[in-house]
Amino acid sequence: MDISNATALASAIVALVAPALVQAFKKYVPxxxxxxxxxxxxxxxxxxxxGATGGFNHATWGVALAAVVGVAQAVYVLVNQAFVGKLSKDKLDLAV
Known part of the structure; x- marks a missing residue:
């Protein structure tokens, strides 16, 4: 594969940041x-x-994007399970 180190690193960082952003703004989302x-x-x-790391210049950019989405969704699910639903939208609405 010809995914650059910069693309792999940026993808890993985004995969961990995306669930944190969703958790932070979850109370504003229906x-x-x-x-x-x-x-x-x-x-x-x-x-x-x-795109920022030039990953679209390679034929394997789809693999990098799929990896970001897959890891981000897995981390999101694991965070919700770790807190046993304490961060669920329903419980956040009841707390307000």
Whole structure:
């Protein structure tokens, strides 16, 4: 594969930052759309990371983008499970 080190590093960073952003802004998103916002955030940030590092110049940019989205969604699910739903949209709404 010809994914550069910069693309791999930027993709890894974005994959860990995207779930944190979704958690931070979850209370402003309607409960039915939190999953879609999480997916969209990871895709948009992944495209920015791949594009900023010149990753679109290689034929394997799709692999890097898929990796960003996959890892970001896995981290998002693990964070929610670690807090046993304490960060769920329903519990955040009840706390207000």
């Amino acid at each position: 409960a039915d759309y939190v999953g879609l916002v999480s997916l969209g955030t990871s895709v948009v940030l992944g495209v920015i990371a791949v």
